[in-house]
Amino acid sequence: MSSPASLRMESVTVDFGGLRALSSVSIEIKAGEVVGIIGPNGAGKTTLFNVLTGLVTPTSGSLYINGQARKWPRIHELADIGISRTLQGVGLFGELSVSENLLVGATHSQKPNLFLALFGLNGRTEGLAKERVESTMRQFGISQYGAQRASDLPYPIAKRVALARAVISNPTTLLLDEPAGGLGAEDISWLKDFVLRFRRDRSVLLVEHHMDVIMSVCDRIYVLNFGELIAHGTPDEIRKNPAVIAAYLGGEATE
Ligand SMILES: Nc1ncnc2c1ncn2[C@@H]1O[C@H](COP(=O)(O)OP(=O)(O)OP(=O)(O)O)[C@@H](O)[C@H]1O
Ligand SMILES: [Mg+2]
Structure with missing residues (x-):
């Protein structure tokens, strides 16, 4: 950092x-x-x-x-x-899971591009990004929601995930x-x-x-x-x- x-x-x-x-x-x-x-x-x-x-x-x-x-x-x-930001409201990718939303934030591209996030990384980078997703979810107390679709989350949890996604890029x-x-x-x-x-x-x-x-x-x-x-x-x-x-x-x- x-x-x-x-x-x-x-x-x-x-x-x-x-x-x-x-x-x-x-x-x-x-x-x-x-x-x-x-x-x-x-x-x-x-x-x-x-x-x-x-x-x-x-x-x-x-x-x-x-x-x-x-x-x-x-x-x-x-x-x-x-610079990283959260959006007014929630602004998550509703169809993606919590951990996928975080992975998008973790890959240092602020472009909403899950394809790049998942497949544009080499194995080592992908491993590091996934570790980072896990540790950020723990830090924000949202690990139990990792596999849930963002659109299904209770509002306060969705807000917390949005904050975690903004912070994960350090x-x-x-x-x-x-x-x-x-x-x-x-x-x-x-x-x-x-x-x-x-x-x-x-x-x-x-x-x-x-x-x-x-x-x-x-x-x-x-x-x-x-x-x-x-x-x-x-x-x-x-x-x-x-x-x-x-x-x-x-x-x-x-x-
Ligand atoms: N893309 C846009 N095109 C046209 N007008 C816009 C656009 N974005 C914002 N505005 C207008 O600019 C003004 C400022 O909007 P802005 O969203 O920045 O306010 P805000 O202070 O964030 O308000 P709030 O507290 O309601 O979120 C408003 O009149 C809004 O309608
Ligand atoms: Mg506003």
């Missing part, structure tokens, strides 16, 4: 036709930080992740990794840069899009512990509506509203920020 990188996105604007989803947004994740991105529904949080992971090309804006300007990464370059920067969404108190508590353990030597960018999760694990928080960055600060600063309070009271209230 390489050491975590600092990432900086500067003046990122994304237009979808006439809709400006992000308007000159700048954010930075320093190595080893947990950085939160919050904001009401439709604020542009997932779009920001999509820009950083090659799913959306911004209209304008720049990316710096460890201070060096570079092109926006393409999906297949993410593993080399050390990323140095992990992007989590609403990892606590739909979970109960026990799973949320597990998730908080997971984020705090992970950040001991790596970085996390966390999009979340659960304010208790954001406030208890983030070092710094950025707040988006209608594609604009309206605030940035520590959890305490954000909690008291009038613009943030107004954005949440004016939009959909979240816990």
Whole structure:
């Protein structure tokens, strides 16, 4: 594993036709930080992740990794840069088993290509990948579900498998899009512990509506509203920020 990188996105604007989803947004994740991105529904949080992971090309804006300007990464370059993500909701391959889903994540290609994952490896690499799948399933407490189809899993287990699939490639920067969404108190508590353990030597960018999760694990928080960055600060600063309070009271209230 390489050491975590600092990432900086500067003046990122994304237009979808006439809709400006992000308007000159700048954010930075320093190595080893947990950085939160919050904001009401439709604020542009997932779009920001999509820009950083090659799913959306911004209209304008720049990316710096460890201070060096570079092109926006393409999906297949993410593993080399050390970036991995979960999708909002679950985003597993429903027809595949849990261990097959993890194998896709383990083969260092972020392309959803099971064929490559299973047959594009030589015997030794395949053995290592399978060992890694086993140990990751143990680490996430999901070994007993290994042979189950992802679409048959209870929701909290599916969320945990999605997290395991993102982590198995050993990323140095992990992007989590609403990892606590739909979970109960026990799973949320597990998730908080997971984020705090992970950040001991790596970085996390966390999009979340659960304010208790954001406030208890983030070092710094950025707040988006209608594609604009309206605030940035520590959890305490954000909690008291009038613009943030107004954005949440004016939009959909979240816990
Ligand atoms: N591919 C797309 N094409 C057109 N519009 C899009 C696309 N992706 C997102 N949008 C729009 O951009 C805006 C920001 O969406 P985004 O999904 O980034 O919001 P979000 O902050 O993640 O919201 P939520 O909390 O509901 O997940 C929304 O108005 C959305 O409808
Ligand atoms: Mg979203």
